[in-house]
Amino acid sequence: MQLTQILDQVYPLPQETREKVIGQVQEVRFEKHHLLMRAGRVEPYLYFIKSGIVRAYADTGGHEITFWFGSEGETIVSMNSYVAGKPGYEHIELMEPCILYELRTAALQQLYQQDLQIANWGRKFAERELIKTEERLISRQFKTAAQRYRELLTDSPDLLQRIPLCHIASYLGITQVSLSRIRSEIR
Numbered sequence: 001m002q003l004t005q006i007l008d009q010v011y012p013l014p015q016e017t018r019e020k021v022i023g024q025v026q027e028v029r030f031e032k033h034h035l036l037m038r039a040g041r042v043e044p045y046l047y048f049i050k051s052g053i054v055r056a057y058a059d060t061g062g063h064e065i066t067f068w069f070g071s072e073g074e075t076i077v078s079m080n081s082y083v084a085g086k087p088g089y090e091h092i093e094l095m096e097p098c099i100l101y102e103l104r105t106a107a108l109q110q111l112y113q114q115d116l117q118i119a120n121w122g123r124k125f126a127e128r129e130l131i132k133t134e135e136r137l138i139s140r141q142f143k144t145a146a147q148r149y150r151e152l153l154t155d156s157p158d159l160l161q162r163i164p165l166c167h168i169a170s171y172l173g174i175t176q177v178s179l180s181r182i183r184s185e186i187r
Contacts, residue, residue, distance in 0.1 A: 001073040003101050006048045009073065011124035017117040024107040029099050036100075037078055037092040042085060045102050047076040052098030053162050056090045057170070066170040067136065069095075069159055079129060081105065095163055145174045146182045153186075 003025060007018060027050070030036065037043045039059065049072050056068040067090075070076055078088030082105055112119040139148055149172055152159060160168065169179040 001050055003048060003050070006073050006075075006101070007121070010128060011121040013117055013121055017115055020111055020115060021103075021108075021118060021121075024111065025101045025103050027099060028102045030094050030097070032094055032097050034094045034098075035091060036076065036094060037088060037090065039089050039091050040087050041081075042087050043078040043081040044105055046082060046105055046108070047103070048101040049074050049076065050099040050101055052094060052096040052100075053159070054092055054094050054098065055163070055167055055171075056092050057167075058090055064091075064170060066167045069156070069163060069167075069171065071156075071159070071162075075125070075129070076100070077129070079133075083126070095167075140173065145172045145178065146185070148172050149179070149182050150186065 003022060004018060007013060007021060013021070025048075028047075036047070036054065049070055051072055053069060053071045054076055055066050056070070057064045057066045076092055078090060078092075080086045080088045108118075108122070112122050139151065143151070149168075152168070152172075165179060166176055169176045172179065174182075
C-alpha cells in the first residue's frame with residue numbers, strides 16, 4: 001500500500017502538507033522474524049506497513065501472548081513511547097518479510113507544532129488507535145473465543161493463511177487444541 005493512501009485513510013491532508021510528512025519518511029525492509037520493537041525500550045520510530053504482516057505480543061515470564069496483528073496499511077507504534085516517551089510493553093515481530101515506511105517520532109512531533117493540518121492528522125491517528133484498542137478490549141471481555149474466531153474469519157480472513165495457528169490461538173486467548181475444536185465446529 002502506498003504511503004499517501006495510508007496517510008489519507010487516517011485524515012486527508014492537502015498535497016503540500018502531505019509532502020512535509022512524506023519528506024520525513026524512509027522506506028525500510030526487514031526479514032521475517034525480525035524483532036522491530038522490544039519491550040522495555042523507548043521506541044523512536046513509528047512505521048506504516050507497505051507490505052507484510054506483523055504481530056504485537058507481551059512476554060509473560062516465557063509465555064508469549066499475542067494481542068495484535070498488523071498488515072498492509074496499518075501503523076506500527078508503541079503508544080507508550082509515542083505518547084509519553086516511556087518504554088513500551090510490547091514486542092513487534094515481523095511474520096513475513098516486510099516493507100515499511102519509517103518515521104521518526106520526534107520529526108512527527110515537530111511537524112505537529114509547525115502545521116495545524118498535520119496536528120489534526122495526529123489527533124485523528126490517536127483517536128483511531130484508541131478506538132481499535134477499545135474494540136479489542138471489548139471483544140476479549142464480552143465475546144467467546146468462537147465468536148472472536150468468527151469475527152477474525154469475517155474481518156481478516158487472510159490472516160488465517162498468513163499467521164501460524166499458535167499465534168492465532170494466543171490472540172484468541174485459547175490453546176491450539178481449543179482452536180482446532182472451534183475450527184472443526186465451524187466447518
